[in-house]
Amino acid sequence: MGGMEGVTAMKGAARALLLLLLGGIFLLSGGLKAYDPGRFLYDVQAFHLLPYGLSFATALWLPWVEIFCGLAIWTGRGRRGALFLAVAMTIVFIAALLLARWRGVNLQCGCFGQWLIFPNLIFHLCFNTGLVAGAVALLVREARPTTAQPMIEPGRS
Amino acid sequence: MIDGGRVVGVCWNRFCDFIDPMRFWKTLLRQSLALAGLSVLAAVLTWAAHPRWPAYPDGRLEFGEIPLAAVSQNVVWVDARSDEELTAGAGPGHLLLREMNWDEEFARFFAEWVPGQTVVVYCSSRDCQASKQIAAQLRRAVPGLTAYHLKGGWEAWKESRP
Numbered sequence: 565m566g567g568m569e570g571v572t573a574m575k576g577a578a579r580a581l582l583l584l585l586l587g588g589i590f591l592l593s594g595g596l597k598a599y600d601p602g603r604f605l606y607d608v609q610a611f612h613l614l615p616y617g618l619s620f621a622t623a624l625w626l627p628w629v630e631i632f633c634g635l636a637i638w639t640g641r642g643r644r645g646a647l648f649l650a651v652a653m654t655i656v657f658i659a660a661l662l663l664a665r666w667r668g669v670n671l672q673c674g675c676f677g678q679w680l681i682f683p684n685l686i687f688h689l690c691f692n693t694g695l696v697a698g699a700v701a702l703l704v705r706e707a708r709p710t711t712a713q714p715m716i717e718p719g720r721s
Numbered sequence: 722m723i724d725g726g727r728v729v730g731v732c733w734n735r736f737c738d739f740i741d742p743m744r745f746w747k748t749l750l751r752q753s754l755a756l757a758g759l760s761v762l763a764a765v766l767t768w769a770a771h772p773r774w775p776a777y778p779d780g781r782l783e784f785g786e787i788p789l790a791a792v793s794q795n796v797v798w799v800d801a802r803s804d805e806e807l808t809a810g811a812g813p814g815h816l817l818l819r820e821m822n823w824d825e826e827f828a829r830f831f832a833e834w835v836p837g838q839t840v841v842v843y844c845s846s847r848d849c850q851a852s853k854q855i856a857a858q859l860r861r862a863v864p865g866l867t868a869y870h871l872k873g874g875w876e877a878w879k880e881s882r883p
Contacts, residue, residue: 598767599773601767601771601773601774602773603791606780606788609781610782610787616780620780623775624765624767624768625761625764627761627767628759628760629756629757631760632756632759635758636752642756644749645752645753645754645756646753649753649756694750701815
């Protein structure tokens with residue numbers, strides 16, 4: 565029983581750490597963009613994938629989605645939706661990165677302003693794939709039925 | 722001892738799963754839409770009140786154009802202005818690269834440029850074409866080189882200096 569409890573505790577700690585990391589990454593990324601949205605508008609345009617009007621709207625809206633997702637992941641209120649949005653946004657971003665590179669556009673994503681600049685595309689893709697994997701793992705955990713909780717308090721029956 | 726409240730909660734969840742197997746996905750969709758909607762509100766506020774947000778047409782970039790605010794420290798500056806325009810002053814350490822002296826100045830540029838360094842080209846004003854042409858010519862001449870032309874040209878660079 566002790567072994568099982570240890571495994572459960574480790575799983576719980578890993579999940580908490582993953583939630584902390586994922587929420588933090590989205591909060592930091594969104595916060596830096598929301599602080600200087602004009603700069604982020606240039607970063608969005610550097611992909612040359614969207615017309616100017618859509619780039620304008622994306623640069624206004626995306627930082628706040630990231631901020632609210634980060635907060636929801638941390639607080640637990642609306643976590644399922646936040647994790648789903650995190651997965652969707654990151655997959656779209658990976659596709660945009662690959663498409664831009666395929667079209668010969670060499671760029672920095674502007675994800676973390678000047679704080680974190682990825683040295684190359686492979687590193688960038690690995691980081692984002694890790695984010696998707698983490699968010700999917702948490703989403704799967706969220707999707708599990710809630711019936712695993714014990715109905716009888718241990719040691720008192 | 723049986724915890725009555727928890728039993729009721731678990732039974733309620735089981736009942737809901739039984740009558741509505743799509744409950745998880747519906748919750749997920751509802752929450753996603755709520756977060757996206759909340760972000761729309763915040764975006765409208767940003768548009769209306771953020772001091773760092775450009776007016777609608779001001780932020781537009783052409784292909785290969787870069788604003789001064791987005792230029793990082795470790796770049797090679799290339800000056801594409803003519804000799805007459807250079808009398809207005811020149812940036813320290815900026816390399817000359819013009820269409821008319823291409824062969825000679827390109828050799829000098831290539832000796833100075835470190836592979837991997839981004840190149841930013843500017844010419845005299847907001848409307849000049851030389852920087853665009855030189856940046857394109859550099860991209861063709863050196864495969865893998867990242868070259869931009871500066872939005873606002875020399876004027877923008879000069880205005881940013883104290």
